[in-house]
Amino acid sequence: MASANLRAELECSVCLNIYTDPVMLRCGHNFCRICINRVLDTQGGSGGYSCPECREKFQDRPALHRNITLCNIMENFLSAQPDQESGVFCTHCVDYPVPAVRSCLHCEVSLCDKHLRVHKKSPEHILIDPILSVESRKCSVHKKILEYYCTEDDLCICMSCYTIGEHQGHQVEMLDEASGKKKKKLRNVLQKLLTKREEMEERVQSLQEHRRKEKAAGDTERVTALFRDLRRRLEDLEKRVLREISGRAERISISIRDLEIKKEELSRKIRHIEELCNMMDPLTVLQESDTGDLCDTEDGDNEDRERHEELLHDVGGLDVAGISHTLHTGLSEIITGVNVSFYIQEAADILLDVNTAHNKLHISDDRKTSSRSDRNQNHPVTPERFKDYVQVLSSQSFSSGRHYWEVDVGGSGRWGVGMCYPSIDRSGDQTGIGRNKKSWGLVKNGNQCWVRHDSKEILLPTNISSNRVRIYLDYEARRISFYDLCDPIRHLHTFTTTFTEPLHAGIWVGGGCIKICGGSR
Incomplete structure (x- = not known):
């Protein structure tokens, strides 16, 4: 019932069908644009215009304003009707709405199957899929059907635009022909987008699988447990060092107490000897001086001096040697424990293979630095030597495992590094x-950086901000990654592929020099 009431509100009072491109008069009543234009055309010679519904008079032909709200309501209503897919009804079926199967651009009507059979078949009657408004298919300037496509201006135009209008002399195509070409281009774009989406889906699946593996491996829990253990070990080491310092202070206190006791003993002897020296009775002096060790003042002097020197050393500062030994031993034990849990990888010891170096590359004696020279280096002729690109490979190759090497690129403004x-x-x-x-x-x-494989280049969004670059190889994981060793370290790009040969480090020098960092011979 509610749907029937809404349908009644959406019917034009002229054609009694659902509104087609509804427009509104100043009085507030709505009509199909085609219907009200026909009514106003018939009123043109009567000296005035009026609303077909309320008969309100207009001195001039009223302007027609599209009722956007009513259009939206109508479209939502029609889209909710299950048996009326197009939402366009036959113009000639006035008793009840019949869905249209075609629209005629020439007659500006929509037709059901019955009325289509008796419709004129002449060429000017252009039949298309049912549409709500024919106005959208007409030229806004000449009010004629859009039949051509101007390839120069990328616009749909009518015959008048082509023959007498602003598109006169332009290259044009029939709409069907232009549409076919456009569809072909769109299909190519669609195929590229589908391929790109598939690649993105594969990347997402790969990352999700990587995340699942990391979660299954329990790396987060392992790292958390490792740092918890590191904190405990460092706290224990701190306690050991503090105990040694406290023990040194305790020894100083004991030495001070012993010296105080000996000082009191000396003071007692001094007072007693002073009393003897002041006595007038010789017999008493002789008898008292024979008792005890009043005159034995040098006993224990050497031992006291040694203790005094030790005391001065303790007071003078921290026992650097002892504390250093404790710290070194403790920290070594901690690093050993970390290496057991997580292998700490060191940079690969990369050496350059002079037999592969281009004749304009000078290789240093330690085989770590490659410098471009304007003079021919007269390297011996070898089948491995690069002849056209000023580059060199490493003597080492990697066919398994994880490895990384670093280069100092600060001495060159044009360079390339990678794996070959x-x-x-x-x-x-x-x-x-x-x-x-x-x-x-x-x-x-210069100021541009990119990664490259098989001549396909990917421009990096930001420049390299440091003078050092890291190249990381995970052979089993099929990855080659590049990093900018700024603070913090920044990942630049990762290539993923299946390796079929061992890999050598490679360096191209466009100017200046490049130096391999780390490692030892």
């Missing part, structure tokens, strides 16, 4: 690090 297969070509335009399928690189040129 030993089978990488040594001559040609595609032999640079990252310019082929056999290498992965991080490259900087």
Whole structure:
């Protein structure tokens, strides 16, 4: 019942059908745009205009304002009707609404199956899927049907626009032809977007799997337990050091008490001897001086001096050697415990292979620094030597495990670092690090940085802010990662792939020098 009442409110009083593009007069009544235009057209020669419903007079032809609220209500109502998919009804069926199957742009009507069979089939009668408003299919300037597409201005136009209007002489296409081309482009874009979405889904699944593995491995609990144990061990070490300091203070106190007692004993002897020296009776003096050890004042002097020197040393400051030994021993035990729980990895000892170095690369004696030179270095001819790109590989290769190496790039404004297969070509335009399928690189040129593999480049959003870069390889996890060693350390990019050969470190020097950090020969 409520739906029927709402439907009655949404019917145009002229055509008695659901509103099509409803517009409102100044009096507040609503009509289909087509219906009210036809009514106003018939009133044009009568000297005035009036509302078909309330008969309010208008001296001039009233302006038609689209009733947006009513349009929204109507569209929501029609979308809720299960058996009327298009929401467009036959214009000729006035007794009750019949869903339209086609709309004629020429006649500006919508037709059901019955009325479509008797409709004229001449070419000017263009039939399309049912639409609510024909006005949207007309040129806003010439009020004619939009039949063409101007490829120069990317606009749909009518015949008059093409023959006498502002699009005269432009390249145009029929709407169907232009639509077909547009759909082809859209399908290509759609395919790319679908592929990109699949890649993102794979990344999400990979990260989710990684998160599940980390959770299953209990890394958070292990780290929490490790730091709890570290705090306990450090507290124990602190107590040991403080006990040693307290013991030193206690020894000082005991020494002071012993010296005070001996000082009192000396004072007693001094008073007694002074009394003897003041006596006038020789017999008493001789008898008293034979008793005790009044004259034995040097006994224990050496021992007292040693204790005094030790006391001065204790008072002079902290027992650096003893405390240092305690700290070193305790901290070594703590580091050993940490290494048992979490392996602390050290940088790989990378050495450059002179046999691979381009003839414009000077390799230092310790094989850690590569410098670009304008002079030919006259390296011996070897099949491994790079001929076109000024780069060099490491002598070490990695075929398993986790490894990292670091480079100081502060001496060069143009450089590239990464990992390469030993089978990488040594001559040609595609032999640079990252310019082929056999290498992965991080490259900087001026203020721009990017990562590169198989000549595909990804520009990094920010520049490298420090002079040191870390390259991290996890062979089993199929990852090569790059880091900017600023504070805090910043991850730049990670390549993920399946490795089929051992990997060598690689360096390209566009100018200046690059130095490998860490490690020892």
